[in-house]
Amino acid sequence: MAGGALAQPLPLAPNKAFRFEARALNPQTIEARFSIADGYYLYRDRIHFSVEPATVPSTVPVLPEGKVKQDPFFGRVETYRGGVQVNIALKDTVPGQKVVVVVESQGCADVGICYPVQLQRVTVALPAANVAPTRPGQPKSWLN
Amino acid sequence: MALVVPALGLGIYAAMENRPSTDGTPVLALTLPDTSGKQQPLNQFRGKVVVVNFWATWCAPCREEMPEFVRAQAEFGDRGLQFVGIAVDEADKVDRFSKELGLNYPTLIGGYGAVELSKTLGNNLAALPFSIILDRKGAVVHTQLGPLKPDQLRSIVGKLL
Numbered sequence: 001m002a003g004g005a006l007a008q009p010l011p012l013a014p015n016k017a018f019r020f021e022a023r024a025l026n027p028q029t030i031e032a033r034f035s036i037a038d039g040y041y042l043y044r045d046r047i048h049f050s051v052e053p054a055t056v057p058s059t060v061p062v063l064p065e066g067k068v069k070q071d072p073f074f075g076r077v078e079t080y081r082g083g084v085q086v087n088i089a090l091k092d093t094v095p096g097q098k099v100v101v102v103v104e105s106q107g108c109a110d111v112g113i114c115y116p117v118q119l120q121r122v123t124v125a126l127p128a129a130n131v132a133p134t135r136p137g138q139p140k141s142w143l144n
Numbered sequence: 145m146a147l148v149v150p151a152l153g154l155g156i157y158a159a160m161e162n163r164p165s166t167d168g169t170p171v172l173a174l175t176l177p178d179t180s181g182k183q184q185p186l187n188q189f190r191g192k193v194v195v196v197n198f199w200a201t202w203c204a205p206c207r208e209e210m211p212e213f214v215r216a217q218a219e220f221g222d223r224g225l226q227f228v229g230i231a232v233d234e235a236d237k238v239d240r241f242s243k244e245l246g247l248n249y250p251t252l253i254g255g256y257g258a259v260e261l262s263k264t265l266g267n268n269l270a271a272l273p274f275s276i277i278l279d280r281k282g283a284v285v286h287t288q289l290g291p292l293k294p295d296q297l298r299s300i301v302g303k304l305l
Binding site for chain 1: 152165172200201202203205207208229232241244249256259269270271273289
C-alpha cells in the first residue's frame with residue numbers, strides 16, 4: 001500500500017540497467033557492448049576495459065563520443081544512452097583459449113539515483129582458428 | 145514504537161523491497177573520518193533528529209538535493225535537527241565540493257564500506273542518494289532512495305522536532 005497508485009517501480013539493478021555483453025568476432029577481436037535501459041545513462045570517462053589473462057595484450061579504442069553536458073562540479077562530461085560498443089583488439093592469443101573481459105562502469109538513472117562503480121566480467125571463448133571474417137565494427141553509440 | 149514511514153507517493157523509493165531495520169543503533173555506532181581525517185563518532189548526535197545522507201560528488205542527484213539540506217540545517221538546527229553526510233567518495237573531492245556549497249553540517253568519508261551499511265538499512269541497490277531519518281531515540285523513521293523533496297523532508301522532520 002505504501003505509495004499507493006503513485007508508487008513507481010523500483011529502479012533496475014545496475015547489471016540490468018547496464019547490460020554488458022562481449023563476444024569474439026575472430027581470434028584477435030572481441031566486441032564489447034553495453035545495452036542501456038531507457039531512462040538510464042553511463043558516464044563515458046568512467047568506462048574502463050581490461051582483458052585477462054595479462055598474457056593477452058589488448059588494445060581498447062577510444063570510446064565513441066557521447067552526449068555532452070556541462071556538470072556544475074566536473075565541467076564537461078559525456079554520457080551514453082541506449083548503448084555503446086567497442087571492438088577490443090587482442091594479441092598473442094592461443095586458438096580456442098578463453099579470455100575474460102573486465103569492465104568498470106558507472107551510471108545513473110533519470111529518476112535521480114546513481115550507482116557506484118560496477119565491475120562486470122564476461123568470459124569469452126575465442127574461436128579455435130580463423131573462421132569466416134566478421135565485418136569489423138567501429139566504436140559507436142546509438143539511440144543518442 | 146518505531147515505524148517506517150511509507151513513501152506517501154512523494155519519495156520515489158522509500159518503500160523498499162526488504163523492510164529496512166528500524167534500529168538506528170548500527171548507524172549511531174559508526175565512527176568515520178571527516179575530510180580532515182579526524183574521527184567523528186555519530187553517537188555525538190544522539191538525542192537529535194538526525195538525517196544521515198549517503199552521497200558522492202560523482203552523483204549529480206545527490207549534489208542537487210544538498211542545498212536544501214543546508215537550508216534546513218540552518219533553519220532547524222537550533223531545534224535539534226542534525227544532518228550528517230556520509231560520502232562514498234574521496235576526501236579531497238568531498239572537501240572541495242563541501243566548500244563550494246558552503247556545507248554547514250559534517251560530512252564524513254564512508255568509502256564503499258558505507259554502501260554496505262546502507263544495504264542493511266534497505267538500500268538494496270546500493271545506489272545514491274540514500275537518506276535515513278532517525279528520531280531523537282535513535283529509531284529509523286524514514287528511509288529514502290533518491291532525492292528527498294523539500295516538502296517531504298520538512299513534513300517528516302517537522303513531526304519529529
